[in-house]
Amino acid sequence: MTSTLPWRAATLAELRDCLDLMTADGIVPGGVIAYGTREGQPSYLTSGVVAPECGDAPPTPDTLYDVASLTKVVATWSLTGMVLAERLPLDAPVRDVLPHLQPGAPGGQITVRQILSHTSGLRADTRLDQYRNTGTDLAELICGEDLISDPGAGHRYINRGFILLGLLLAAATGRRLDELATELWRSLGMHATTYGPVARGAGVAPTEQRFPGAPRLWGLPHDDNAALLGGAAGHAGVFSAPADLATYAIALLTSLQDRSPLGRWLADSMMPQAAIEPGLDRGLAWILADQARVAYHHGFTGTSLYISPATGRYLAICANAVYHHQDNRARLAPLRALALKAVSDET
Structure with a gap:
């Protein structure tokens, strides 16, 4: 430096x-x-x-x-490094802290590294309103949808990845974001x-x-x-x-x-x-x-x-x-x- x-x-x-x-x-x-x-x-x-x-x-x-x-970067990124990394390695699949995911859920295979680097392949549109009143856990809904590209295939700015990361932080720690x-x-x-x-x-x-x-x-x-x-x-x-x-x-x-x-x-x-x-x-x-x-x-x-x-x-x-x-x-x-x-x- x-x-x-x-x-x-x-x-x-x-x-x-x-x-x-x-x-x-x-x-x-x-x-x-x-x-x-x-x-x-x-x-x-x-x-x-x-x-x-x-x-x-x-x-x-x-x-x-x-x-x-x-x-x-002010909240989620720093918490990921300081809190989540102790419980979920960067290259481990998110299903490791979301055991309730359905087997084979497409989003269950993505990693924290891919979310942080916007290479997860999750859907690019956010639209959480479509999930209202479903009675299903939001992380499960996000991970259950088909990916739009292979994880790690390329960069696409995706808000829902960070929404999922916030849910992962809460799930891994048992505390609110x-x-x-x-x-x-x-x-x-x-x-x-x-x-x-x-x-x-x-x-x-x-x-x-x-x-x-x-x-x-x-x-x-x-x-x-x-x-x-x-x-x-x-x-x-x-x-x-x-x-x-x-x-x-x-x-x-x-x-x-x-x-x-x-x-x-x-x-x-x-x-x-x-x-x-x-x-x-x-x-x-x-x-x-x-x-x-x-x-x-x-x-x-x-x-x-x-x-x-x-x-x-x-x-x-x-x-x-x-x-x-x-x-x-x-x-x-x-x-x-x-x-x-x-x-x-x-x-």
């Missing part, structure tokens, strides 16, 4: 200008960028307001955002991070208005499937604050240096498992860039988290990009590209 590299003032100015431009253009009501290194305290760039419903106050490091698919996650977060000093729902208020960023004239989603998981699971799911449902995401990133980078169990898990997870596209690979949950020197993940609602062990830098983006329209999340691409460059630039 190289020594920590300081942030360049010009890079920070570019990030601030991009966030301000997105706010001015109505892509987001506002947002927060948390950044720093594994040594020292986090810094923040803020823009705009939390949302018009919250008044004129700007977002802060403590504003809660629905982080959507960041749940995969939200209980396991809360215990982990508090041990790392993340005191605001929680599974939803959370109470509405000026300190919580609203997301989408699903119907004209109806109340906006506010403190409820934006992801419908996470909502069907009561807010706590392996793929989505977590609310976190920029300050907590910075705390998490520092813990990850420090654990690598200390070679703690979490650090060893991160090191293993930054080994490429499957190609996504030229220049990008999937590790265990994380997207890997810059020749696997940077790990990052996005959330549908407008969140991102980047860590670079090579430079010692991290960056988190919190913005409610689905506030005006779901398509606005695609317009975050320039900011996300700048963020990736910022954490990896060694000049």
Whole structure:
């Protein structure tokens, strides 16, 4: 691991200008960028307001955002390495902790490694609503369906794999996913991070208005499937604050240096498992860039988290990009590209 590299003032100015431009253009009501290194305290760039419903106050490091698919790396991935791996090896079939599966259930043969690397071959659509009122265990229903490809055959981003992984964690430990996650977060000093729902208020960023004239989603998981699971799911449902995401990133980078169990898990997870596209690979949950020197993940609602062990830098983006329209999340691409460059630039 190289020594920590300081942030360049010009890079920070570019990030601030991009966030301000997105706010001015109505892509987001506002947002927060948390950044720093594994040594020292986090810094923040803020823009705009939390949302018009919250008044004129700007977002802060403590504003809660629905982080959507960041749940995969903030909760499920870390719990898999710290809790599940003791009970189910990465390359063992999931049926080993789900003895109630029907013999020959197609999904029973997949492994935790394949779920984490999005190579499981499970159905790509999520649609948990189709399973309502069946009276059958959800893990059994997911595993009982035909696979769309051979396990390990190639990369396809699949939410239901992480839903299954959340169910595996609960089955293997006899504890609820939200209980396991809360215990982990508090041990790392993340005191605001929680599974939803959370109470509405000026300190919580609203997301989408699903119907004209109806109340906006506010403190409820934006992801419908996470909502069907009561807010706590392996793929989505977590609310976190920029300050907590910075705390998490520092813990990850420090654990690598200390070679703690979490650090060893991160090191293993930054080994490429499957190609996504030229220049990008999937590790265990994380997207890997810059020749696997940077790990990052996005959330549908407008969140991102980047860590670079090579430079010692991290960056988190919190913005409610689905506030005006779901398509606005695609317009975050320039900011996300700048963020990736910022954490990896060694000049």
